[in-house]
Amino acid sequence: xxxxxxxxxxxxxxxxxxxxxxxxxxxxxxxxxxxxxxxxxxxxxxxxxxxxxxxxxxxxxxxxxxxxxxxxxxxxxxxxxxxxxxxxxxxxxxxxxxxxxxxxxxxxxxxxxxxxxxxxxxxxxxxxxxxxxxxxxxxxxxxxxxxxxxxxxxxxxxxxxxxxxxxxxxxxx
Amino acid sequence: xxxxxxxxxxxxxxxxxxxxxxxxxxxxxxxxxxxxxxxxxxxxxxxxxxxxxxxxxxxxxxxxxxxxxxxxxxxxxxxxxxxxxxxxxxxxxxxxxxxxxxxxxxxxxxxxxxxxxxxxxxxxxxxxxxxxxxxxxxxxxxxxxxxxxxxxxxxxxxxxxxxxxxxxxxxxxxxxxxxxxxxxxxxxxxxxxxxxxxxxxxxxxxxxxxxxxxxxxxxxxxxxxxxxxxxxxxxxxxxxxxxxxxxxxxxxxxxxxxxxxxxxxxxxxxxxxxxxxxxxxxxxxxxxxxxxxxxxxxxxxxxxxxxxxxxxxxxxxxxxxxxxxxxxxxxxxxxxxxxxxxxxxxxxxxxxxxxxxxxxxxxxxxxxxxxxxxxxxxxxxxxxxxxxxxxxxxxxxxxxxxxxxxxxxxxxxxxxxxxxxxxxxxxxxxxxxxxxxxxxxxxxxxxxxxxxxxxxxxxxxxxxxxxxxxxxxxxxxxxxxxxxxxxxxxxxxxxxxxxxxxxxxxxxxxxxxxxxxxxxxxxxxxxxxxxxxxxxxxxxxxxxxxxxxxxxxxxxxxxxxxxxxxxxxxxxxxxxxxxxxxxxxxxxxxxxxxxxxxxxxxxxxxxxxxxxxxxxxxxxxxxxxxxxxxxxxxxxxxxxxxxxxxxxxxxxxxxxxxxxxxxxxxxxxxxxxxxxxxxxxxxxxxxxxxxxxxxxxxxxxxxxxxxxxxxxx
Numbered sequence: 001x002x003x004x005x006x007x008x009x010x011x012x013x014x015x016x017x018x019x020x021x022x023x024x025x026x027x028x029x030x031x032x033x034x035x036x037x038x039x040x041x042x043x044x045x046x047x048x049x050x051x052x053x054x055x056x057x058x059x060x061x062x063x064x065x066x067x068x069x070x071x072x073x074x075x076x077x078x079x080x081x082x083x084x085x086x087x088x089x090x091x092x093x094x095x096x097x098x099x100x101x102x103x104x105x106x107x108x109x110x111x112x113x114x115x116x117x118x119x120x121x122x123x124x125x126x127x128x129x130x131x132x133x134x135x136x137x138x139x140x141x142x143x144x145x146x147x148x149x150x151x152x153x154x155x156x157x158x159x160x161x162x163x164x165x166x167x168x169x170x171x172x173x
Numbered sequence: 174x175x176x177x178x179x180x181x182x183x184x185x186x187x188x189x190x191x192x193x194x195x196x197x198x199x200x201x202x203x204x205x206x207x208x209x210x211x212x213x214x215x216x217x218x219x220x221x222x223x224x225x226x227x228x229x230x231x232x233x234x235x236x237x238x239x240x241x242x243x244x245x246x247x248x249x250x251x252x253x254x255x256x257x258x259x260x261x262x263x264x265x266x267x268x269x270x271x272x273x274x275x276x277x278x279x280x281x282x283x284x285x286x287x288x289x290x291x292x293x294x295x296x297x298x299x300x301x302x303x304x305x306x307x308x309x310x311x312x313x314x315x316x317x318x319x320x321x322x323x324x325x326x327x328x329x330x331x332x333x334x335x336x337x338x339x340x341x342x343x344x345x346x347x348x349x350x351x352x353x354x355x356x357x358x359x360x361x362x363x364x365x366x367x368x369x370x371x372x373x374x375x376x377x378x379x380x381x382x383x384x385x386x387x388x389x390x391x392x393x394x395x396x397x398x399x400x401x402x403x404x405x406x407x408x409x410x411x412x413x414x415x416x417x418x419x420x421x422x423x424x425x426x427x428x429x430x431x432x433x434x435x436x437x438x439x440x441x442x443x444x445x446x447x448x449x450x451x452x453x454x455x456x457x458x459x460x461x462x463x464x465x466x467x468x469x470x471x472x473x474x475x476x477x478x479x480x481x482x483x484x485x486x487x488x489x490x491x492x493x494x495x496x497x498x499x500x501x502x503x504x505x506x507x508x509x510x511x512x513x514x515x516x517x518x519x520x521x522x523x524x525x526x527x528x529x530x531x532x533x534x535x536x537x538x539x540x541x542x543x544x545x546x547x548x549x550x551x552x553x554x555x556x557x558x559x560x561x562x563x564x565x566x567x568x569x570x571x572x573x574x575x576x577x578x579x580x581x582x583x584x585x586x587x588x589x590x591x592x593x594x595x596x597x598x599x600x601x602x603x604x605x606x607x608x609x610x611x612x613x614x615x616x617x618x619x620x621x622x623x624x625x626x627x628x629x630x631x632x633x634x635x636x637x638x639x640x641x642x643x644x645x646x647x648x649x650x651x652x653x654x655x656x657x658x659x660x661x662x663x664x665x666x667x668x669x670x671x672x673x674x675x676x677x678x679x680x681x682x683x684x685x686x687x688x689x690x691x692x693x694x695x696x697x698x699x700x701x702x703x704x705x706x707x708x709x710x711x712x713x714x715x716x717x718x719x720x721x722x723x724x725x726x727x728x729x730x731x732x733x734x735x736x737x738x739x740x741x742x743x744x745x746x747x748x749x750x751x752x753x754x755x756x757x758x759x760x761x762x763x764x765x766x767x768x769x770x771x772x773x774x775x776x777x778x779x780x781x782x783x784x785x786x787x788x789x790x791x792x793x794x795x796x797x798x799x800x801x802x803x804x805x806x807x808x809x810x811x812x813x814x815x816x817x818x819x820x821x822x823x824x825x826x827x828x829x830x831x832x833x834x835x836x837x838x839x840x841x842x843x844x845x846x847x848x849x850x851x852x853x854x855x856x857x858x859x860x861x862x863x864x865x866x867x868x869x870x871x872x873x874x875x876x877x878x879x880x881x882x883x884x885x886x
Contacts, residue, residue, distance in 0.1 A: 043182065059199075061198070109181060115178070166177065171176070
């Protein structure tokens with residue numbers, strides 16, 4: 001038995017116990033998380049606002065239908081939204097590219113979006129959560145249901161990929 | 174200063190979101206199919222959707238669970254959902270708890286209070302079966318007893334151990350359910366903790382902690398078929414399992430006559446698609462002339478050519494399909510995890526331990542020699558009853574064989590076979606390379622008191638059975654059992670893992686390996702270094718087995734904490750590194766070695782170990798520095814440093830350098846397509862120099878060569 005396990009602080013983090021989220025709280029969750037989730041999916045899809053909007057809306061629609069069974073609605077919403085967006089992008093690829101009426105991103109971020117699209121899905125997800133939402137590694141891991149070390153590996157790869165694709169130019173903070 | 178792209182990514186956090194449109198969209202019915210499925214399937218769908226983890230879905234094609242046509246229910250589950258009942262009772266004599274799964278009961282023990290100020294004294298623990306209780310996926314947890322449960326929390330036990338676990342609950346329910354594992358259902362190696370808070374009948378605080386490890390419920394996967402349906406015109410392949418579509422593979426590119434398709438979303442550290450050993454393989458498709466399938470062990474060399482049936486369970490691997498169509502050929506790669514045809518849960522220890530083979534079990538071995546378990550006094554023993562026709566037995570034999578080879582605890586392994594099966598068993602043992610003796614039992618199996626093959630006992634030197642498993646065993650189970658057999662149940666079990674987390678501790682005796690065997694992906698060994706007593710320890714070194722010790726000091730950031738280390742595929746040595754007299758970091762002279770097997774299923778790494786035999790390597794000496802600056806291509810710098818080679822046609826950062834450029838400036842040197850040398854390059858303030866390196870003899874490099882003078886600019 002490790003010391004960490006026996007530690008009351010570690011084994012029984014009181015503060016976490018106050019994090020109650022019930023089905024009736026979906027409205028609150030929407031107000032708090034819909035916009036960040038949209039931005040995350042926007043980055044994940046490489047600027048596909050239409051897919052992001054649909055994925056986030058669909059995620060909340062499914063959450064509403066299954067509210068009683070959700071333990072951690074926020075993490076669940078992220079996974080479902082990623083999933084829906086992934087499905088849509090894959091469906092488009094199979095059927096010959098993007099829909100013709102896809103709104104084009106502004107020129108200043110077009111390069112970034114193009115580069116993001118070339119990242120593997122998981123890398124994209126990790127980069128979006130880490131950089132767009134500014135989440136710590138542990139929280140990114142929780143949202144994606146993967147281990148923290150894995151998140152770090154993907155962050156490393158993602159940074160390397162984006163540096164390759166977009167250059168190492170630095171800017172003033 | 175941040176990179177430009179970092180700032181651009183950050184700026185996305187200010188992008189206005191079309192909240193009204195999203196709200197309107199969310200108020201329309203879900204496009205998913207979950208709500209319209211039959212109740213039984215809907216349960217599955219809800220569970221998988223809730224915790225299915227989008228990446229697992231992407232990797233497996235199980236995305237259909239969360240929407241899309243033809244959502245499969247997964248492999249058929251034999252029978253009803255199993256139930257897990259926790260009974261909590263308190264009376265005048267004290268409080269107790271028991272957990273019943275599938276009619277078998279495991280009684281927990283409550284520890285002492287850890288703090289008088291914190292009413293959290295109750296820690297579920299059953300030393301006979303280890304900390305993590307095997308719970309069938311889908312088991313419904315019922316809490317029995319005159320108690321009031323107010324809250325249930327759950328989460329990642331490994332992270333809790335590390336003191337950084339965020340609880341993933343709470344579940345506000347009087348009747349919490351096990352139906353939604355926190356981890357992906359396929360991940361049977363990870364521990365999940367549960368905490369129940371409430372009050373006992375006497376009004377005192379109830380706080381129960383226990384851990385579960387998810388196992389497959391009674392899923393009968395025997396003889397299930399794996400069907401691959403090819404559609405060459407669209408470059409797609411569908412994988413069906415047991416007649417159910419599990420996903421479509423696409424996104425391939427057609428290059429002339431050949432096409433290589435990867436599973437959509439394939440990623441090395443995602444969970445693989447489970448198929449059962451023994452499943453038949455069939456490939457159907459239009460215009461298909463021929464096909465062959467192979468399964469490649471992640472360990473490397475072994476493969477099975479032209480199989481038509483999934484071979485023995487071996488965990489995550491790659492199913493490769495080569496096809497010839499009318500107008501070309503192609504290769505498809507499916508990430509699959511080959512699992513036992515029928516999983517088992519931990520048997521109830523008390524009842525079965527009475528039926529173990531006695532320590533004096535004796536008989537004749539398959540090679541005709543007498544053997545008596547009594548001969549192995551003072552040794553820990555792994556005994557396995559097996560038969561030649563069972564695939565899980567072969568997998569278990571492989572694991573036990575491996576374990577006896579790598580374990581430092583010196584267990585003796587003994588197999589037990591039936592006389593009627595002796596001839597076939599002899600061939601099986603030979604084919605599998607089993608080196609431990611196998612006794613032909615005098616009695617038939619009906620009298621052994623076991624009901625499943627294989628059955629595995631682990632006995633302490635004094636004859637006490639410390640662990641029993643009816644069914645195949647994994648390495649974690651073996652490691653834990655053997656450790657307890659060797660050091661006693663009172664000792665803390667060795668942390669074991671079949672994951673890629675290596676737990677180590679630097680002590681005065683060298684490096685203590687807490688996970689004796691780790692199988693890692695090439696993308697990184699995750700090292701969790703615990704505080705130890707070693708003085709002056711600076712780093713923990715990971716280096717390929719057989720690779721000479723060099724100044725490999727940058728392998729970790731220290732001796733505490735967690736870090737990821739990328740090493741090339743192969744076996745890896747682990748050692749503590751200390752500061753030596755010369756000021757250079759040197760390997761602790763008393764290292765304890767563990768075998769870390771690193772695999773590279775993605776072909777991510779470029780080879781960097783010279784292909785010539787190791788003994789033919791000659792060493793470089795450090796050369797004079799070559800001026801360089803940040804704008805100079807490091808590859809060119811290294812090439813200039815290496816003009817002594819005659820001549821290298823390519824110098825490139827080795828595989829893991831690309832992943833971690835700041836860590837290991839290792840370059841591979843290639844000529845005519847073969848790696849003929851590797852060098853470490855130190856960069857310091859605008860100068861670069863080779864600090865050490867190796868090259869094949871005869872490659873134009875002589876010992877002591879100073880490459881710099883030959884540089885012509």
